[in-house]
Amino acid sequence: MNAKAEHVLREVFGLDAFRPGQAEVVEAMLAGRDVLSVAPTGSGKSISYWVPALVDGGLTMVVSPLIALMKDQVDRLVERGVAATFINSSVERPEQVDRLRRAIAGEYRLLFLAPERLGRPGFMERLAELQVHRVVVDEAHCISTWGHDFRPDYRLLAAAIAACGRPPVAGFTATATPPVREDIARSLDLKDPFISVSGFNRPTLTLSVLRCRGERAKREQLHRLLPDAAQRALVYVGTVTAAEEVAAELGAACYHGRQDAAVRRRIQEDFTQGRISVVVATSAFGMGVDIADIRRVIHYQLPGSLEAYYQEAGRAGRDGQPAECTLLYSPADRDLQAFFIEQSGLEDGSPLKDHAYARLTQMMAYAEMRECRHARIADYFGERGVARKCSACDNCLAARPPDEPVAEDAVVAGLAAVARFSGRVGLANVAAVLGGRRTRWSAAQPWVQELPFHGTLKRWSDERVRQLLAELVGAGLARQSSGEYPVVELTPAGREAVTRGTPPQLMLPADPATLGRQAGARTGVPAETLDRLRRWRLETARAAGVPAYVVFHDSTLTAIAVARPASLSALLRVPGVGDSKLRRYGEEVLEVLRTP
Known part of the structure; x- marks a missing residue:
């Protein structure tokens, strides 16, 4: 790592080391390369361009739409003895002129600009007078029409960079997918850019x-x-x-x-x-x-x-x-x-x-x-x-149940239902017909009760029927249309599966009741006791409005079922049962265990 960069990081900003991903970006910028850095909010992207601005001198021009942040950043830099300023709509016209004059005179290391400034008459010409060493584009995804926050003013950036003599360019964004990254690089005309994507995995x-x-x-x-x-x-x-x-x-x-x-x-x-x-x-x-x-x-x-x-x-x-x-x-x-x-x-x-x-x-x-x-x-x-x-x-x-294969007749019924209503209704109505449920729509269409697949999955929960249809979409056998009211239809692969009568194998989370019986048979866990504990957990979680795993993880319920503690002190010794859960649920758990 560049020794000067580490010195600036330590002496100016009081930091001992760069965060993951920062050092590589700083090195590339100091080498004069164009850069595109994609890192999430809170990853410290400002340091990645502050440090190079102080190491190699000259003026770094930062284009950012974040007017509220500009003053904060400039204040923090000035407190550390860094010559920095900003120009945006919050600054009075005479002060804007004076700050631009001082920037042209070389008095600043960092100049923050709002993108709408670039469209003001005569402003682009003044940029040519600046001795810009580097251009930094913050929130770079705003230049892409494929991004989630496109801003037309960003389309002026290419001309602004050219007006500055085409110095090295560094784009920073927190939200660029691979296609958006390509569009950013193309729109900013980045030359063989160093691309860094890091920091999206935040385990905290x-x-x-x-x-x-x-x-x-x-x-x-x-x-x-x-x-x-x-x-x-x-x-x-x-x-x-x-x-x-x-x-x-x-x-x-x-x-x-x-x-x-x-x-x-x-x-x-x-x-x-x-x-x-x-x-x-x-x-x-x-x-x-x-x-x-x-x-x-x-x-x-x-x-x-x-x-x-x-x-x-x-x-x-x-x-x-x-x-x-x-x-x-x-x-x-x-x-x-x-x-x-x-x-x-x-x-x-x-x-x-x-x-x-x-x-x-x-x-x-x-x-x-x-x-x-x-x-x-x-x-x-x-x-x-x-x-x-x-x-x-x-x-x-959560202790999520393992996946199990879906019965072929259920897959066939799902495909048949989607084929019959193809392009006319949404997933919710298809699920209702498969489950044999009466809805406002089906009540107005009494003929649906005569369809061969009506009620085929009536023993399934509404959630499980919905999961099956979602799996058909995920497997590429069906698709939902775009638009305000999406409908569902078969894809070519789905139509081929119906024609051949050989649907592919689909997987869904195992049915809890089946899973409990299988687990008991494999491990010696008392299945009936475990089922009672799970039913109690589900009722308790619903009453509290929390996910079931918040009450107890599956592994803890299994350990309780095996240990069958008869007292609070014995229950406390079960892994996963701490003092807090003992106070909250202890007596109820013991009552479940005592009930045959």
């Missing part, structure tokens, strides 16, 4: 999804998740109305884009200074807000993409301490995001509109997935080498 963040049926269930979960008013928390919602209603429900501060700028500034300052602990906000809150000790981020409604979700969730735990990121999920939340897409002005069938719906589908897949959430996020953003199982998401922490 516990990721979880709580499935909720309706608003009432979500409000109950909010009250359960926010019992400690002393802990700082952010609750993200999708609309201004939701922000106001949820804030009133919680007695919390409300923040959204329709508020007066002074009100938003006061709320942000109060939250930063710790005068308020909970803010309910739309996506307008957070860009450029540097608060290290947010302990919980809750998404009350489904975001429109994984990029948006992880950028907001990543604001938790920036101090490196454990934090919780929870999504309150209802499939009906899709309707809100579909409404936003339909109101965006994009033409039906356009690549950008289809891409928006594809990102929404990926967000829903994340909410409904059964695998490691950290691994999924790392895969989405293209980070390699992340373990397939963690100890910091609900799926990995």
Whole structure:
């Protein structure tokens, strides 16, 4: 590592070592290479361009849309003796002129600019007078129409870079998928860039999804998740109305884009200074807000993409301490995001509109997935080498049943139902017909009761039927359309499977009752006792509005069933039963064990 860079890091910024991924970016910038760095919120990307700016001298021009953050960054740099300034709409015109004059005179090491400045008459010509040593583009995904936050002003960057004499360029972003990275590199005309993707695996963040049926269930979960008013928390919602209603429900501060700028500034300052602990906000809150000790981020409604979700969730735990990121999920939340897409002005069938719906589908897949959430996020953003199982998401922490093959007749029934209604109804109505359930739609279509597959899966739970249909989509046998009201249809592979009468083998999580009997037969675990404990756990979890594993993990229930403790002291000796759970559940567990 460059000795001067380490000296600056230590002496100017008081840090002992670079974080993972930072040193490589700094080395590439000091070597004069173009750089594209993709690292999540809170990973310390500012250090990656502050240090080179001080090591090799000259002026580093930083283009950023984060007006709120500019002053904070400049203040922090000035406190450390670094000559830095910013120019944006918050600065009076005469002061802007003076700061630009001083930058041209070589008085600054870092000049922060808002992108809209580039479009002002005559400004581009003044850039040619600057002796710019390096251009840094913050929030670089804003230049891509494929990104989740495209800003037209960013399209002026290529001309601005050329006006500066085409110095080395470094783009930084927290939310660029591989296709967006390619678009950024192309739009900025990066020459053989050094590309760094790191930091998306943040094991100090516990990721979880709580499935909720309706608003009432979500409000109950909010009250359960926010019992400690002393802990700082952010609750993200999708609309201004939701922000106001949820804030009133919680007695919390409300923040959204329709508020007066002074009100938003006061709320942000109060939250930063710790005068308020909970803010309910739309996506307008957070860009450029540097608060290290947010302990919980809750998404009350489904975001429109994984990029948006992880950028907001990543604001938790920036101090490196454990934090919780929870999504309150209802499939009906899709309707809100579909409404936003339909109101965006994009033409039906356009690549950008289809891409928006594809990102929404990926967000829903994340909410409904059964695998490691950290691994999924790392895969989405293209980070390699992340373990397939963690100890910091609900799926990995829960003792998830192993997968078992689905009976062929069930797969055939699912395919037949999708084929019969192809392109006319959504998954929910197909599931209702397979389960033999009466809905408003089926009541208006009495002929569906005569279909050969009607009620074929009536012994299955609604959730399991839905899982089967989702598996058909995941296996490429069926697909959902885009649009505000998606319908389901067979793919060519699905039609071929129906024609041949040989559906592929599908897997679903094992049925709990079957799993309990199999586990007992294999291991000698008393299956009936384990079943009783699981039923008790499920009832207890539902009453408390928490996932079952929060009460006891499956491994703990199994150990209890094997040990059959007859006293509280004996129960305490079972692995996984601590003092807190003993006080809360001990007597109930013993009663379950005593009941034949």
